[in-house]
Amino acid sequence: DYYCDFVREAVSKRIRGLKKVGVLMSGGVDSCLMAKLVKDMAVEREIEVTAYTAGVDGTSDIEYARQFARELGLRHRVFSMSQDIIESCIPQVALAVEERDMVQIEAGIGIYAALKVASQDETYQVFSGQGPDELWGGYTWYPNIIAAEGHEGLRKRMQDDWQRGDIETFDRENKIALAHRSEQLFPYCDAKIVGLAANVSPRLKVKSADDRIGKHTHREAAVRLGVPEEVAYRTKNAAQHGTGVHDTLSTI
Numbered sequence: 001d002y003y004c005d006f007v008r009e010a011v012s013k014r015i016r017g018l019k020k021v022g023v024l025m026s027g028g029v030d031s032c033l034m035a036k037l038v039k040d041m042a043v044e045r046e047i048e049v050t051a052y053t054a055g056v057d058g059t060s061d062i063e064y065a066r067q068f069a070r071e072l073g074l075r076h077r078v079f080s081m082s083q084d085i086i087e088s089c090i091p092q093v094a095l096a097v098e099e100r101d102m103v104q105i106e107a108g109i110g111i112y113a114a115l116k117v118a119s120q121d122e123t124y125q126v127f128s129g130q131g132p133d134e135l136w137g138g139y140t141w142y143p144n145i146i147a148a149e150g151h152e153g154l155r156k157r158m159q160d161d162w163q164r165g166d167i168e169t170f171d172r173e174n175k176i177a178l179a180h181r182s183e184q185l186f187p188y189c190d191a192k193i194v195g196l197a198a199n200v201s202p203r204l205k206v207k208s209a210d211d212r213i214g215k216h217t218h219r220e221a222a223v224r225l226g227v228p229e230e231v232a233y234r235t236k237n238a239a240q241h242g243t244g245v246h247d248t249l250s251t252i
Contacts, residue, residue: 002196003221010187011037014127018047022118022126024111024184025051025076026243027064028236029215030129030138033222034187038127039074040226050123054079054113056086056244060237061110068231079117081110086248089113096179097172102249104172110243112176119180126177130169131188134162135197136218137205147209154202162194 015021015038023038025031035051042049053065057080069076081089086109093108094100118126133139137158145154170186177184187193206214213219213233222232240246 003193003217004224006190006192006196007033007187007221007225008037010190010193011127012041014185014187015041015045015047018125020048020123020125021050022121022123023049023051024114024126024128025053025065025069026061026129026236026239027053027066027068027231027234028061028129028242029219029222029227029232029234030132030188031065032068032129032231033225033227034127034129035068035074036072036226037187039072049075050118050121051076052079052114052118052126053077054081054110054117054243056081056248059242059244061239061242061244064231064234064236071228077117077121079113081113081243081245081248083248083252085113086245087252090249092179093176097175099172104168106240106245106249107238108172108176109245110239111173112179115177115180115182115184119182124180124182126182126184128173128184128186129188130173130184130186131193132215132218134158134165134169135188135194136200136215137202138215138218140212140214142206142214143209143211146206146211151202151206154206158202158205159198 023035025035051069051074055062089109093105093112145157173184219232223229
């Protein structure tokens with residue numbers, strides 16, 4: 001209940017005073033919950049809202065996002081990326097994130113493309129679903145940590161991942177937004193949510209070494225907040241895989 005309240009509050013205070021917003025949507029629980037909350041509050045406050053997705057046509061992220069946007073009645077713009085487009089994004093993203101690390105570059109290509117479309121719409125405040133994987137135990141390797149080191153080992157690893165995320169994830173995302181004169185908004189990283197997550201037992205987040213779902217607290221909250229259960233408990237690949245960017249770069 002606290003988490004549901006804190007998430008709503010985090011979105012509400014970031015959407016206040018805006019006239020036009022976007023939301024990045026991949027079809028997973030994090031972005032779908034964010035899209036629902038943003039859309040509901042935007043309608044109440046007469047704010048224009050659009051969801052943005054970028055990836056190779058036919059990939060899981062695009063199909064899941066399209067389906068959820070239809071069900072939600074949410075305006076949705078999809079940027080279908082060909083091999084040539086993805087290849088042309090490599091130097092642009094490298095310049096934006098100031099990195100030559102291909103892991104960082106491939107993780108940023110889909111975001112870069114989606115934010116480019118948003119900026120063409122003159123939508124410069126865009127909500128992101130980043131944060132729950134580190135805070136609530138969403139990474140696929142976390143059960144392996146439990147198998148090797150127990151839940152105490154998982155707790156320490158999640159703390160380390162959250163601290164590294166400031167550089168490996170959020171710094172990259174903010175630099176990409178800056179390249180489009182945009183701002184990404186991260187409600188899941190609100191101070192109240194971070195504080196709450198730090199005090200929730202890792203056993204409630206990833207139950208065991210056999211738990212391949214994870215993020216149970218977050219997923220339950222998503223259902224309570226109106227996300228269909230099949231969406232809330234859907235497993236999803238990392239963005240660069242779900243968008244088809246990784247496979248395309250491998251071909252290149």
